[in-house]
Structures are given as structure tokens and as C-alpha cells.
């Protein structure tokens with residue numbers, strides 16, 4: 001029988017193309033001298049980069065764009081608009097929550113669209129951090145408790161400014177830009193509300209009362225807001241933040257248009273596409289332990305772009321250092337699972353992580369097991 005070529009080998013001339021193929025699925029892509037068939041799937045679109053984009057910039061930029069497009073397809077994006085609408089729509093919300101549960105257990109990461117934080121506030125915040133980080137070191141060191149700059153010998157090559165989102169306000173703020181405190185207050189108010197919404201959903205997804213995490217994390221003074229500035233990568237070093245997991249409950253990140261945040265899944269690094277109107281959420285170690293591994297505290301890292309400064313801002317939803325962390329009885333006693341961790345004090349866990357920064361374990365994801373081991377033995 002003669003082979004039928006519906007379309008011979010070609011590249012698309014334009015910027016990029018989106019294809020939806022039927023169940024026969026004859027589309028193939030050429031890679032490393034091999035033809036890879038693209039398996040047809042009713043609920044997926046195929047995206048390919050065209051010649052225009054290919055020629056547009058250096059190979060590095062194209063690689064970044066490609067990675068970002070791949071990422072948009074990989075990390076789930078969850079539309080939160082129903083949670084901010086006056087409409088009841090219980091069924092709709094249930095579906096959104098299911099998507100979030102799936103994302104928390106498979107990736108430990110997801111993006112939120114229509115998150116309710118004004119985009120203008122996010123952009124003012126990024127501008128505010130850029131202005132601050134452009135100040136002289138003397139000026140930056142006037143807020144010593146909040147400002148940190150990585151040293152040359154460290155693997156981390158960034159500076160950050162962190163504030164606790166406590167109700168006591170922000171007594172020591174940089175003078176430049178002058179509206180710093182006002183922006184912090186607005187951010188604190190919006191992100192505290194979004195955190196309450198997320199902790200309610202996470203509680204329900206774990207089969208707990210909706211106010212479980214609200215009570216568990218009743219001391220919200222440990223939540224913190226951080227602005228980060230990553231210095232441009234050098235010829236041979238592009239690590240911004242090495243592979244790590246976040247210790248707290250969950251984190252929300254807003255990254256600038258350069259991207260760079262990557263999450264590890266099945267031994268692969270998946271870049272998280274930057275998007276002006278989306279926030280990235282990731283689960284932290286506390287939720288992984290409480291849920292007895294139902295939800296995953298995924299390993300992630302930041303890669304710095306060459307010749308460009310990269311900025312991001314992150315809100316960490318933490319617990320008080322005195323909190324005892326162990327798998328909840330809901331999983332161990334009620335469902336009868338064997339506990340995956342013995343209990344530990346959150347404060348001790350943080351200290352152990354700090355100590356391990358200079359001598360990290362071979363696999364960063366083992367840290368939580370090492371911690372568990374050293375605290376209970």
C-alpha cells in the first residue's frame with residue numbers, strides 16, 4: 001500500500017500555530033533525526049513555533065519562548081472568577097476545586113487566573129521593588145531586618161526585601177519610593193484575603209472542615225511579603241535560587257515577564273510561563289506533612305536570564321514557630337494510613353533547613369526526611 005503524505009515536511013512561516021487534530025492524528029514532529037507522532041487528544045491543542053519567532057531573536061530567547069509555551073500547556077491554570085462573583089454556582093465552584101485538588105496532588109503547583117488582586121496594584125508593587133533595588137547599598141541597608149543580599153560565595157545570586165504581613169503595620173520602610181508603606185498595606189490586605197480563600201479550599205479538599213486551616217494558622221503574623229531581584233546570569237552560572245521546597249503552608253508568586261521559575265516533576269524541570277494577569281501558587285512542606293503526602297510540596301528553582309535583571313514578588317503563608325507539625329489524625333487514625341512523618345516543631349525545622357543550606361543533602365527533596373530523622377532521633 002502506498003504511504004499517504006497529507007502534507008510534506010515543512011515549517012510554518014508565521015509566528016506560531018495552534019492545531020486541533022481529529023482522532024486519526026497524523027501530525028508528526030521532527031526531533032533529533034526522528035519523527036515523533038503527536039498523539040491526538042480531544043481536549044488538547046498542539047502549539048508550534050513558526051519561522052518568524054525562530055528568526056526573531058537569539059537562540060536563547062527562542063528557547064525561552066518555546067519553554068514558556070510548553071509550560072503554559074503543562075502547569076494547570078485555574079480560573080477563580082467564580083469565587084469573586086455574586087453568583088451562587090455551587091457546581092461550578094466544585095469543579096474548580098477539583099482542578100485545584102488535582103494540581104496540588106500531581107504538581108504541587110498551579111496558576112490562578114482571575115485571582116481578584118488588582119493588576120494595577122501588582123504592577124505598582126513590582127515598580128516599587130525595582131526602585132528600591134536600584135538604590136545604593138547604603139540606602140538599602142537602612143532597613144537591615146528586611147533587606148538581604150546573597151554573598152558571592154553563596155549559590156544564591158539575588159537580593160530581597162521581606163516584610164511580615166502583621167497587623168502592627170510596617171514601622172521601618174524605605175524612604176524611596178515614598179509610597180512604599182501604602183503599597184505594602186494594600187498588598188497585605190489583598191493577599192491576606194486571597195490566602196483565606198485558598199486555605200478554606202485546601203481544607204475542604206483534604207476532607208477537613210472549611211475553617212480548619214484558618215484555625216490552625218490563626219496566628220497570621222508569620223505571613224510575609226518578599227520582593228526579589230535576581231542579578232543577570234553570567235557566562236557559566238545562571239542559578240537564581242537553587243532547587244528547594246518552601247517550608248510553610250503555601251506560597252503565591254508573581255514573576256515579571258522574563259519568567260525563570262521552574263518546577264520539578266518526574267525528574268524534569270518545567271518552566272512556569274510568566275503571565276501578567278496570573279499568580280503562581282505552590283504547596284509548602286507544612287501542608288505536605290499535615291496531609292500525609294496527599295498534597296505535594298514540589299521542588300522548584302529560579303533560573304536567571306542573561307544580561308537582564310529579573311524581579312518577582314512572593315507571599316509566604318507560614319505558621320508560628322511553636323506549631324507542632326505532624327500528619328493529621330484525619331489521615332492516620334480515621335483513614336488508617338501509616339504516618340509518613342513523625343512530628344516536629346516548625347521552628348526547629350526552619351533551623352535545620354538553615355543549617356543544611358551550606359551542606360545540602362544530595363537531593364533537596366530529601367531535606368524534609370532528614371529533618372524528620374534528626375528531630376525525632
Ligand SMILES: O=C(O)CCC(=O)C(=O)O
Pocket residue numbers: 228241246253255261300301302312313314
Ligand atoms: O522568585 C521566584 O519566582 C520564586 C522564589 C522562591 O521560590 C522562593 O523565594 O522561595
Ligand SMILES: [Fe+2]
Pocket residue numbers: 244245246251300
Ligand atoms: Fe520557593
